[in-house]
Amino acid sequence: MTDRLLRAGWPSSVSRPVVTPIQPSVVYASADPDELDAQYEGGAKGFTYAREGHPNAEVLAGLIDRMEGADGGIVTGSGMAAVGAALFGLLTAGDHALGADQLYGRSLRMMKEDLPRLGIATSLADPTDAAAFEAAIRPETKMILVEVVSNPTVRVADLHAIIAMARARGILVAVDNTFTTPAAVKPFDFGADIVIHSVTKLLAGHSDATLGYVVGRTPDLTQRMRVFAVTLGLTPSPFDCWLAERGLYTFDMRFARAEATAAALADRLAEVGGVRRVLYPGRRDHPDHNRVAGLLNGRPGNMVSFELDGGREAANRFVRALDQVAFAPTLGDVGTTLSHPASSSHRALTPEGRAALGISEGFFRVSVGCEPETALLQAFDAALDGVN
Known part of the structure; x- marks a missing residue:
């Protein structure tokens, strides 16, 4: 047995941690x-x-x-x-x-x-x-x-x-x-x-x-x-x-890398048969491209959306073929993720409600990550070839 109190306090030190410590304490004590x-x-x-x-x-x-x-x-x-x-x-x-x-x-x-x-x-x-x-x-x-x-x-x-x-x-x-x-x-x-x-x-x-x-x-x-x-x-x-x-601490580097790859992916998707439309603010054919310079500071970002011909059947084939990219309802990861709004973020809307927003069964959103550009483009090329 010991007569020392259980909560003894933090040790003092003349040095300090370079990495912020995790402080999981729920409660903090005051003097009076x-x-x-x-x-x-x-x-x-x-x-x-x-x-x-x-x-x-x-x-x-x-x-x-x-x-x-x-x-x-x-x-x-x-x-x-x-x-x-x-x-x-x-x-x-x-x-x-x-x-x-x-x-x-x-x-x-x-x-x-x-x-x-x-x-x-x-x-x-x-x-x-x-x-x-x-x-x-x-x-x-x-x-x-x-x-x-x-x-x-x-x-x-x-x-x-x-x-x-x-x-x-x-x-x-x-x-x-x-x-x-x-x-x-x-x-x-x-x-x-x-x-x-x-x-x-x-x-x-x-x-x-x-x-x-x-x-x-x-x-x-x-x-x-x-x-x-x-x-x-x-x-x-x-x-x-x-x-x-x-x-x-790595945000600036991650954002710049993903943004550059997103621009390349959007251009590649626009050239592929079976892709009905591509939406990326950095492309001149984007309906709001005129706002990229003045509002977005010339930074169109890492998000690319596109629509496949063929509806849900084509969407399923594409996702299965793109097995190197995570199919997940999220964005902003260090790795590229693919989401299908009709079955995830906007599934609660009626088909008519989704259609009014331009979200079809063939509509996808890509959150481009930090992979090598060439590898990502090759993965998309192979998956789209399989669908077509």
Whole structure:
């Protein structure tokens, strides 16, 4: 037996770790009630309970803050938790929220089903058509939710016009910057009020951490979202935060490599028989190519979508033939992934609803990774030859 107390504290050291330590502690001890009061009231910096924040989340938030030109960002347990913190943390019954009609599938569900259930009216409009978007604004519209580049159809929103019309009416604009990342767009530079990320995707980059991030232009907006996130326990794992921090240090290199390969893949797909259309913002035949320079800073990104002739049968043959590429409903991994929105992200929509968005049974989205360009093109060539 020993008479030493179980919780002995951290060792002191004149040196410091180069890699951020993982701190899994759920609870943090304070010296006395006055010190605890000071932490809660903002007079002292510290941690209390992991649901309210922990060191690994703070380190990660600070890194993304610097990328976005923000301050005080909130890391959440998933990208959808970040979307939820913005919508539910800032809207109340009687408000109206306007969303882009090509949002991520779960964001669409939140707009169509969850907000109305709580008395918040919603509607959707085409973010590439400024006139149509403006026509959908109501007197009670309090927030607009838009993705800079839509998932999965890679259409580019007319963000300048949307933000201008929102600011003229005092409407908040929340921008999901997951596809584009701060490498292409910093939404606050364009006047956005809220920036959202699924950190799970390109920022973390290795498909081993599930996280989100949300921040407001003003401390008040961020605090209102933080209170909601803490109350509901949208808490991130310290280990996932540590993994995402590691991933961020190679983000610039990964993004540049994947973007270059994506451009080559889009060009190759456009030359292949049996491919009905290719959507990549860097190609001149993309319907929103004119926005790549001014809005996307000349960075069309790593996402390529295309449509095969032959419907579901051809889609099944293609996926089976492309056995070197992961068929998975995700994006942003260090390896290329292929997704089929009709059977994954947008499966909840009716066939008519998917058709209205241009999503057929032959429609695919490719998240290009960091493989050698030649090897990836050869894999796609072989799979398409098999289908044709």
